[in-house]
Amino acid sequence: MSGANENSAIETAWCPGCGNFHILEALEHALDTLGTDRRRLVLVSGIGQAAKLPHYAKANVFNGLHGRALPAATGIKMANKKLLVLITSGDGDMYGEGGNHLVHAMRRNIGVKAFVHNNQVYGLTKGQASPTSEPGFVTKVQVDGVLSAPFNPLALAVTLGVSFVARSSAVIPDHLQTMMQEAIRAKGFALLDILQPCVTFNKVNTYKWYRDRVKELPKNHDPRDRDQALAAAMTWGDEIPVGVIYRGARPAFEDAHPILSGAPLVNAFTQTPP
Amino acid sequence: MTTNIRICGAAGQGVQSFGDLLARTFASMGLHVFATQSYLSRIRGGINSYDVRIGSEELFSSARKTDLLVALNRESMEQEKANLALNGVMILNTAESGGNYLALQMDKLAQAAGGTARMANSAGAGAVVSVLGYDLDALHKCLTEEFSKKGRDIVEQNLDAASRGYRAVAGHEGLVRAPKPAGAPSTLYDGSTAIAIGAATAGVKIVFSYPMTPSSGVLTALAGLSHKYGMVVEQAEDEIAAPNLLCGAAFAGVPAMTTTSGGGFALMAEGLSLAGMLELPIVIFLSMRPGPATGMPTRTAQGDLAFAAHAGHGEFPKIILAPGDLRQAFDLTRHAFELAHKFQTPVILVADQFLTDLQKNIPALPDAPDYINLHLAKKSAPGKAYERYLVTDNGVSPRAVPGGDSYVVSASDMHAEGGHLSEDFNVQIALQDKRMRKITGILNEFIKPEIYPEPAGEILLCWGSTYGPCRAAVNLLRARGRDVCMVHFPMVWPLDGAALAPLFEGRRVIAVEGNGTGQFALLLRQAGALREFSLLPRYDGLPFTAEFIETEVLS
Numbered sequence: 049m050s051g052a053n054e055n056s057a058i059e060t061a062w063c064p065g066c067g068n069f070h071i072l073e074a075l076e077h078a079l080d081t082l083g084t085d086r087r088r089l090v091l092v093s094g095i096g097q098a099a100k101l102p103h104y105a106k107a108n109v110f111n112g113l114h115g116r117a118l119p120a121a122t123g124i125k126m127a128n129k130k131l132l133v134l135i136t137s138g139d140g141d142m143y144g145e146g147g148n149h150l151v152h153a154m155r156r157n158i159g160v161k162a163f164v165h166n167n168q169v170y171g172l173t174k175g176q177a178s179p180t181s182e183p184g185f186v187t188k189v190q191v192d193g194v195l196s197a198p199f200n201p202l203a204l205a206v207t208l209g210v211s212f213v214a215r216s217s218a219v220i221p222d223h224l225q226t227m228m229q230e231a232i233r234a235k236g237f238a239l240l241d242i243l244q245p246c247v248t249f250n251k252v253n254t255y256k257w258y259r260d261r262v263k264e265l266p267k268n269h270d271p272r273d274r275d276q277a278l279a280a281a282m283t284w285g286d287e288i289p290v291g292v293i294y295r296g297a298r299p300a301f302e303d304a305h306p307i308l309s310g311a312p313l314v315n316a317f318t319q320t321p322p
Numbered sequence: 323m324t325t326n327i328r329i330c331g332a333a334g335q336g337v338q339s340f341g342d343l344l345a346r347t348f349a350s351m352g353l354h355v356f357a358t359q360s361y362l363s364r365i366r367g368g369i370n371s372y373d374v375r376i377g378s379e380e381l382f383s384s385a386r387k388t389d390l391l392v393a394l395n396r397e398s399m400e401q402e403k404a405n406l407a408l409n410g411v412m413i414l415n416t417a418e419s420g421g422n423y424l425a426l427q428m429d430k431l432a433q434a435a436g437g438t439a440r441m442a443n444s445a446g447a448g449a450v451v452s453v454l455g456y457d458l459d460a461l462h463k464c465l466t467e468e469f470s471k472k473g474r475d476i477v478e479q480n481l482d483a484a485s486r487g488y489r490a491v492a493g494h495e496g497l498v499r500a501p502k503p504a505g506a507p508s509t510l511y512d513g514s515t516a517i518a519i520g521a522a523t524a525g526v527k528i529v530f531s532y533p534m535t536p537s538s539g540v541l542t543a544l545a546g547l548s549h550k551y552g553m554v555v556e557q558a559e560d561e562i563a564a565p566n567l568l569c570g571a572a573f574a575g576v577p578a579m580t581t582t583s584g585g586g587f588a589l590m591a592e593g594l595s596l597a598g599m600l601e602l603p604i605v606i607f608l609s610m611r612p613g614p615a616t617g618m619p620t621r622t623a624q625g626d627l628a629f630a631a632h633a634g635h636g637e638f639p640k641i642i643l644a645p646g647d648l649r650q651a652f653d654l655t656r657h658a659f660e661l662a663h664k665f666q667t668p669v670i671l672v673a674d675q676f677l678t679d680l681q682k683n684i685p686a687l688p689d690a691p692d693y694i695n696l697h698l699a700k701k702s703a704p705g706k707a708y709e710r711y712l713v714t715d716n717g718v719s720p721r722a723v724p725g726g727d728s729y730v731v732s733a734s735d736m737h738a739e740g741g742h743l744s745e746d747f748n749v750q751i752a753l754q755d756k757r758m759r760k761i762t763g764i765l766n767e768f769i770k771p772e773i774y775p776e777p778a779g780e781i782l783l784c785w786g787s788t789y790g791p792c793r794a795a796v797n798l799l800r801a802r803g804r805d806v807c808m809v810h811f812p813m814v815w816p817l818d819g820a821a822l823a824p825l826f827e828g829r830r831v832i833a834v835e836g837n838g839t840g841q842f843a844l845l846l847r848q849a850g851a852l853r854e855f856s857l858l859p860r861y862d863g864l865p866f867t868a869e870f871i872e873t874e875v876l877s
Contacts, residue, residue, distance in 0.1 A: 082646055090724050092570070096733070103733070103742050110573055111733035111743075112566060113596050119563040123570025123578065125530055126554055131574065152559035163425035307554050313527040314575045314723070316552065317696055 060104055062097060065219035067244035071165055072101055073307075074221045075136065078107060078228035089132045092121040093144060096172050098138035098165035115145025118153045119219040121160040127158065129302045132232065139166040143179040143199050143219040150201070154208040156235055161238040163232050164201065165218075168253050175249035185252065202241055202281035206294045211236025213277065213294035217243035219258045223290060234285060236300035243288070258288075261321040265291035272297070323501040324377035326385040327450060330402050331394025331415075333362060333370050340392070340443040341372030342681075343464060344450060347499045348376045349510040349683040351460045352503035356381035357681035358865065361620050369398045378501040381682070382647075382790035383868035389455060390498045392446060399423065408814075411498050413491075415442070415447055424453070424491055426515040431486040437479035444480040448487025455496030456678025458488050509686040513678040514539030516648045517607065517671070519772045520655030521579055525693035526686075527603075528571045528578035529555040530564050535580040535619045536675035537609035544581075551691065551807065561586035565668075568604040572597070573732060575696065575723035577659050579605040584626045591633045594668055594690055598638025600732045601711065601719065601757065603662035603669075607655075610674040610836075612863050621863030622675035624786060629696060630670050631815045631845060639717075639760045641669040642815035643769075646789025650812055651677065652687050660694045661767065666721055666761045672814070674836065675786035676865035717759030720807030737864040763815050769813035771825065775800075778807035781826065782871070783855065785811040785842045792834050794868035801877060806875075814842055819850030831855040834871060 062068045079089070091102035095114035103111040108131075112120045117135045125133045135142070142150060143165045153160065168185070170176040176189045179199040186193045205213040212234035216227040224242060231238035237319065245255045269291065270276055277294035302308040327344060331337045338359065345357040356375040362368040373384050393399030394415045405414065412423035419425035426449050428442035435441065444465055451461050465480045493833040501757050511519075521529075530550075531541045558564045564580040567624040571578035582590065587608050597604045608630060612623040630642055641661050645651040655671060663667040675763040699708075699720030708728030712719040719739075722728045731741030737753070774793050784792040789810045796808045809825060831852060833843035838861045846852040858874050860866055 087727065087729065088725055092518065100743070103731075106729070108729050109731040109733065109741065110570065111411035111602075111735065113592055113734050116562070116566040116593070116596075117568035119558075120570035120573070123528065123530070123567035123572075124574045125570075125722075126556075126567075127571040127576035127578075128723075131725055148559050149563055152563070204374075255525065305554065307548065307552055310552070313552075314725070316525065316527060317575060317693065317698075 057124045057168060061093065061100055063164055063248050065125060065247040067246070068098060068165060068278070070218040071136070071163070071224065071242055071244065072104055074225040075228060076165070078225045078232065081225070082232060082234070084132060088130060089134065090124055092117050092124065092133060092135045093111045093137040096141045097139035098136060099141055101136040103228035115141055116149065117141060118146055118149035118160070118162070122153060122156070122158050124151045125158055125160050125302065126308060126313065128312045129222070130312050134232070135160060135162045137181050138162065138168050138171070139164060139168065143201055146300045147179070154210045154239070155203055155297070156301040157210055157236040157298045159236055161212065161240070163228065163231070163240045164241060164243060165244050166241050167244040167250055169246050169250040171246055171249055182252070201239060201282065202293055203278060205239045206281050208279045209296040209298050210239060211296050211300065212238035212282070212292070214239070214292045215241045215243065215288070215290045217258050217262050219243070219255050220246065220262060220290065223264070227292070234295070235252060235303070236296070236298065253282045261286060261288045265289045265293070271295040323499070324375055324381065324385065325389045325454065325498060325500045326387065327374045327376070327390045327392065328388040328402060329369055329374070329392045329394070330371040332368055332398070332399035332865060333368050333806045335394045335395065336440070336443050337370045337372050338485045340446060341374055343443055343447050343468070344374045345681050346510055346527045347447065347461045348374065348463045349506065350464055350508050351456065352505045352508070353501060353508060354378065354380050354504060354506040355681065355683050356384060358384045358676065359679045360864070364824050367466070368402055371402065372400070376501055378504040379508070383397045384430040384865070386867055386869050390450065392450060397458050411453060413444070413453070424494060425451070426487065426490055428487065431490060432483040435482035435486055437483055441480050441483045444483040445487035445490070448484035449491045450489045452491050452495050453497050456500070458484060483691070507685045510681055510683045511648050512539065512681045513648055513651050515543045516651040517673070517678070518543035518547055519687050519689050520652040521659070522547045522553060523689060523692050524576050524656040524659040525593065525691065526579050526659065527553055527576045528568070529553060529580070530558045530567045530578065532558045532561050532564065532586055533580040534583040535584045536678050537583045537607060537610055538620070539605055539678045540609070541580045553682040561589035562593065565590045565597060565606065567602060569593065569597050569600055569602050572602040572604050572724070573600070573730070575698065577603065577605075577663070577694070577696070579607060581607040581609070583609050583611050585631070586614065587626065587633070594640070595634035595636055595638065596734055597668040598634060598636070598640065598757070599734055602668040603659070603666055605658045605662055605671060607673070609678050610672065612861060619865040620675065622836065622865050623842070623861060624674060624788070625861065627672065627814060627837070628841040629843065630672060637666045637754065638757055639665065639764060640815065641665070641667065641764055642672055643669065644672045644786030644812060644814070645677065646786060646810055646812055648680065648682050648684050650686070651813065654812060656694065661764070663694060663697045665716075665764055666718060667760060672786060674787050697721065709742070711737065711739045711753060711756070713739060713756045714765050716758070717756045718763070719756075756765070760868050764816060765818045765821075768818060768821070771809050771811045774808040774810070776807060778805045780804065780806040780807050780830045781832065782806060782808045782834050783831050783843060784808060785814050788834055788836065788866050789850070790864040791871060795871035798872045800866055811842070814845070817845060817849040817851060819846070822846065822851035824851070826852050832858050832875065834858045834866065836860050836866065
């Protein structure tokens, strides 16, 4: 598959059948549906297989260090709040190495959209456990199986009252595209946890495993109700709810901040970029 | 003519506000002021001290001996009295008279003025100006300015407390010889403020720091200026986040900086390397204190230079500036942003507790915004796709920012000119060579060291904040007939050994450094600029003084 970035046509580094292809396709469709001006779009990532996605899309790209997509994205958004700053990175990058940044980006509720490819395993480093791997998951490093509890990013996001918290999956691309559009439209921080099969290293959480479990939230789910949202975020098992779990009422950092709420900082410099 | 006044007391007793008040008062009188602080890593208790040295000529160093010691408690007097000059005088905050000191009940005097014990400093300052033989006018004016926002009553009570302190030592007016006002500038700055004003006027718009002594003064000063200059000053979740956020801000076209000390800087090393790879202009302010690890948080050192010069994995150009005095702190902060943007690479501005806390009255710093050139690319040629990392002769590629007509692609992985990932060995060589060619341009802009007062057979080699004490030491040594000069480097990395070697040829070099190994001299040796040197180190956590250097050179 070739990338659409006008700078170069790039062969992807993903395995055939990788969930990342569906996520990339859903993202392209979401951006096209919304009519996003790609020159005002910055795709930010850290390191990992998911973190390569920005190179295959038509966008400005900031592909930084492992775990550090969030501070970089925060810096970009602070500098020019008119840009659409969107992170596409993996569970190891966002929930493991970058865990502290996730906590504080959500505390700030900065207007960055974080699309986390959550395949519950480390792909690029070849198959170790991730922070969301289920207990008992055996790898070449976790030879006795994972003992630690899986990290629940959605529950944390709900408790911090961030603007938009949702879950979808690469196995339901239409739903995923809708969630991406909703996340981009929302003000403030958006966390979209995307359940994704890893065809090479995760033989447990397969396409079939996810298809059998993901289920849209009931029509009467109220994303403004924190208790309902927390209950949905904590549900994991035979049924895994997908959809907009929570919509927090806090203002975006850039709207609440006395300096940032004015003109974009970058406007202070008169040079016009090419 | 110089006089050294030392305020000492327990942390929390108001040593700092007392010292600040005196420094402002003397500066407003036209005396030259050189004020330094020594404090412990605690909020209450222990002994803190604050030296206000005044002179009829510009001062470059603090003094070891005290001419007038003001002790806010007996414990601090007992500790400090060994440092009293031969004709020195002590004022003790006590009701018990009869000792070899002037007894002054500062809090009682303040209460008698209708104020609270918190106004004790005003009473104490009144006594100090009296003992030095000055009148109350300047002190009263400073107190009026300081408290005018708090209402007429508070102002009147402070003025009265100062007058009562002044009268309480009646009969001792002029007991301590003090210099006459000499037309010195009334504008008093500390190093932190000079750096903050330099950054703000240069156009920094994003400051992202985790607090760490002794760098927090700059962070606090920037926060105080944030509304005036339209800066976002945000507290970082950790020092790992800081350079990464700066890279994001710089990528999007906004000058950004962070402030830290040794331990925090260590956490920034990977992000520093990122700025080198993405060729982004970021500025890190590193205020040094003794290490390793947590070390001595409130003390001073020059022990992180070798680490800073080599920080960050891989090879990439990096610039280190080290201001020697307050004006240079302002100028080099601005210059740090200029160089970072011109060469699209990280700049580390290095100082220490001594320089950031140092207060001096100098001509007013220009505080109007005067933004540096961001050196952004002009419009790219039509039909040709923009390449962020275009290989050029001088290694600097045209830099565009997102939001314009071109897509900007940056990756921390090895990348080709367009910014996308590449694993081609030839591309790796071409892009690394391109980045490293910037060093030639940087060396062309190397800031020449200052030779004071003129070349001599013996050189006191120094860098950064040691400027003042070394310069004053040279004067002391030359007065003894010694053929010695100072060579001070305000820019310490990168180094061109061949260009610098003639400075030292045939001369005896004494490296005066706030570390135990002579880190800068070793960098000069590594560059081929210097063969032999003897080391005059200080690593007890205290700043150099002219007298310390003089004694060591003569011993």
